[in-house]
Amino acid sequence: MSVNYKYGNIFVIISSFLLILYFIHSTPVHTSPQTIPIQILSMNDFHGQLNYTDYINQQPIGSASILASYLKQYRIKNSFLVHVGDLVGASPPISALLQDEPSIEMANQLHVDLATVGNHEFDEGIDELKRLINGGYHPSTGYFSGASFPYLVANVLDKKTRKPVFIPFLIRWKSGIPVGFIGVVTKDTVNLVKASGIKQLVFTDESEAINRQVKILRKRGVKTIIVLAHEGGQQNQKTHQIIGPITTIAKKIDPEVDVILAGHSHTELNGIVANKLIIEARSYGTAFASVKLLIDQRSKEVISKHAKIIPTFHTNTKPDTKMKQFVAKVEQKVNPIISQKIGQSKAEISRQENEAGESALGNLVADAHRWAMKSDFAFVNPGGIRASLRAGSITWGDLYTVQPFGNHLIKMELTGKQILQLLEQQFQNPTKKQILKSSGLTYQWRKNTLGQFHILNLKKTDGDAIQPNYLYTVTMNSFLAEGGDHFSIALAGKKRKTGSVDLHALIAYIQHLPQPIQAKIEKRIEQIQD
Incomplete structure (x- = not known):
């Protein structure tokens, strides 16, 4: 009896265990995953x-x-x-x-x-x-x-x-x-x-x-x-x-x-x-x-x-x-250089563009490059100007922050037709126009109803029209001169001469100007409605 009772209990236990395993594997578990x-x-x-x-x-x-x-x-x-x-x-x-x-x-x-x-x-x-x-x-x-x-x-x-x-x-x-x-x-x-x-x-x-x-x-x-x-x-x-x-x-x-x-x-x-x-x-x-x-x-x-x-x-x-x-230790290393005073600004000179793409600081920088290289015109890519100038004292560090790339200035010859083509390349990406900052010329641009861009009234600052077949001297930084930012027409420039680093030209130009300096938007570039 006792033996049969013992094995009967074992049978019940094993059967119960197998039944539990069956339900574990055959019944979905409705719990959130770990x-x-x-x-x-x-x-x-x-x-x-x-x-x-x-x-x-x-x-x-x-x-x-x-x-x-x-x-x-x-x-x-x-x-x-x-x-x-x-x-x-x-x-x-x-x-x-x-x-x-x-x-x-x-x-x-x-x-x-x-x-x-x-x-x-x-x-x-x-x-x-x-x-x-x-x-x-x-x-x-x-x-x-x-x-x-x-x-x-x-x-x-x-x-x-x-x-x-x-x-x-x-x-x-x-x-x-x-x-x-x-x-x-x-x-x-x-x-x-x-x-x-x-x-x-x-x-x-x-x-x-x-x-x-x-x-x-x-x-x-x-x-x-x-x-x-x-x-x-x-x-x-x-x-x-x-x-x-x-x-x-x-x-x-x-x-x-x-x-x-x-x-x-x-x-x-x-x-x-x-x-x-x-x-x-x-x-x-x-x-x-x-x-x-x-x-x-x-x-x-x-x-x-x-x-x-x-x-x-x-x-x-x-x-x-x-x-x-x-950061304080790093500042101590560079402060003797960056704290040198270069000039004085009457008001903030902003790199912020107006709707036409012109900026006060862009004008100042382009003027500096043209002055340094004694060229007819100068162009600066917008990405080459990294910060605005605050009102008051202008230090070496402020100007470095504006132009940190250390690009050399390149003077070259382009025809009036090539200059027009260069300006047209500002609009080759319709979703992201890149307006060059310029010195020595003025022009207007418009976008027509078909989404096409046109350059109009391209003139020197004295009012004379830029002639398609004439040769003009143009200054750019070395990045732009190598066709950077998709401005491939720059590669056609002839009789190239390398000048100073762009930062050095900007420093010299500001020191040359009457103090305090000022720069503003002058309608060098205008957008007109179709």
Whole structure:
């Protein structure tokens, strides 16, 4: 009896266990999936602005020490900090005079996890960019250890080997989740920097480069994919629609991409295009983006994604002590140079363009270049003027911030017809006209009902018409003279003579002028309605 009782109990227990297993495997479990939160903090277009402070509604915003404080406050455990291009280049003297090494060191101190390059990282050529990233010697600054984080760039290839110059992608793990990162820079970089510095490189289509890397990541089981793309756009504040090159990229790339961290346009972007979250956070450290992903622990798929842009207002935020001390040390190194007084300004001289594309500062700079080279005319690309001049004392540092690229002035001969063609090239991209700042001439332009642009009444400042077959002397900086910003007509210039660095010409011209100086919009360029 006792034996039969014993085995009867065992039978009941085993039967019950098997029944439980059956229900576990055959009945759906209606519970929410276990998720892993992952955060990405993204900066873009810092441009070496270590001590830059702007004002929005009279509230101070920006600077490296304030940015560092915010990032410490917002960063969580499962977090990545990235920079999306133009960390350096077109920098103020606090960074540029030291070969932008302080900006790389700032990123090291912020514990940036990875980055991609922007077009301005190539301003001094590929060799200097590699030195900044990998470390090396420079005659002006000595040995530099380089960046403590990797740069990802999938669409910059060596012209001879056709292989990527940088790492194209990386896989990083958080709480058992593999996250793939791919970097690209605008393919238009070839038109945005001096050709001589990138002649051994090829910049390929961003979308095609991304898709090649996505295939590799998918084969490795990566289902969370983030793209760092130094390309931008604009967003309508009413409809929230995003337009521009970044949307073209979003629509062409593999649907496996979850997030595109953007840059280049210095705008605020936050929206969905082709089921990809696109986010860009202004520039100069005045904001950063916080992206939050929820990832299914089993499938490794992103099940939700959202982002916000966080402005770095000074209110109720103390500067990070370590970063503040670091910036102060850098300032001490450059202050003896940048604090030299050059002149005095009666009022602010702004680089802000009017509707026609003319600006007061553009006129001043173009006049300086024409004066220095004693030419008939001068043209300055709008991207070559980086900051306005405030009223009051004008220092060497102020002027360096206006013209930080160190381009030489080039005097050449062009016919009147070629000058007209050069001005017509201002409108070759109908969505982004680029009005050259000019000296020595006046003209009008209009857009007709068909969307075509026309140059009218092209004259010298004395009122004489510019003759198509006459030869005129024209001054440009070396970037523009090499056909930069798509101004290919400049390549036709004959009898070229190289002059001083553009900054030196501007300094000499301001010292030459009666003080205090002033500059204004003079209707050198006028827009007329069709």
